[in-house]
Amino acid sequence: MQTRDLKKHQQAIRGDDMFEIVAFYLFAFLTIGMFSVTVMTNNVLYALCSLASGMIFISSFFFLLDADFLGVVQIVVYTGAVMALYAFGMMFFDSMAEVKEKVNNPRLAFFLTGMVTLVIVIMFAAPIIGESAQTGLYPIHPEYGNVQDIGLVLFTKYLIPFEIAAVMLLVAMIGGIILAGKKMDTSYSEMSEAEIQEYEAGLETPKDNK
């Protein structure tokens, strides 16, 4: 009786493993394909769409790794906010035009990429291989659930970085508004250099000068 229960339990675990393996490889190939399209295509719209779908596929890895909160954040922040921001930013550019790029030596780029990645991987993998099991700084409590666990650590140990991140986002928002929203009615690219200087000098002098 007990052995049968054990066997059933093992089969259930194996079924879970099977599901995880299938999901991992499916999403791995989808993600790699989508990001390859992003890197290789010459159309900005294709790159944007494939990048957005790749971000959604990446969130599936977070769900597979029991990081539910981060998976939701990935979908909401990356595909919701960042991609929308890119889409809005692209309205300023000539997005339908083919991107013309002059690459002097494509083989050298491939070779350099491979070598640099290899060096980085070895650099970061060496300490992990060296000391296999470290004691956790903030251990995961499976009985709490991921969101609650993250909240506990984030609002106790990481409270100051969290607040600094909030201020940084505020500064970035104001910076983005000021950089992009300044002088929306004039286009520098349609003026000559002398006109731009004249225009900027006119902006800097106070109005009571007239």
Add this chain to the structure above:
Amino acid sequence: MSLNEYLILSTILFSIGLLGVIRRKNLLMLFFATEIMLNAVNIGLVAISKFHGDLTGQMFAFFIVAVAASEVAVGLGLLILLYKRKNNINLDSIQSMKG
């Protein structure tokens, strides 16, 4: 699934992003490639967090997402200013020092 598979996937995605950073000349495409690299690192951090039973990796990934969001906001603002001035966003057109 073991830690190695996730780290290998993370490496592959990172090298795709790195390839994009090296071969792209268009600044918007360059931004896309950096996003790919940030996401690849996030996968590696979360995988290590799971297999070592430690939440620190997820915390790091969380802050990386925040930094990426603010980077996009400021970067796109600068890109729009650059486009207004030069009328294209090619990396070669920003080159102003002749050497």
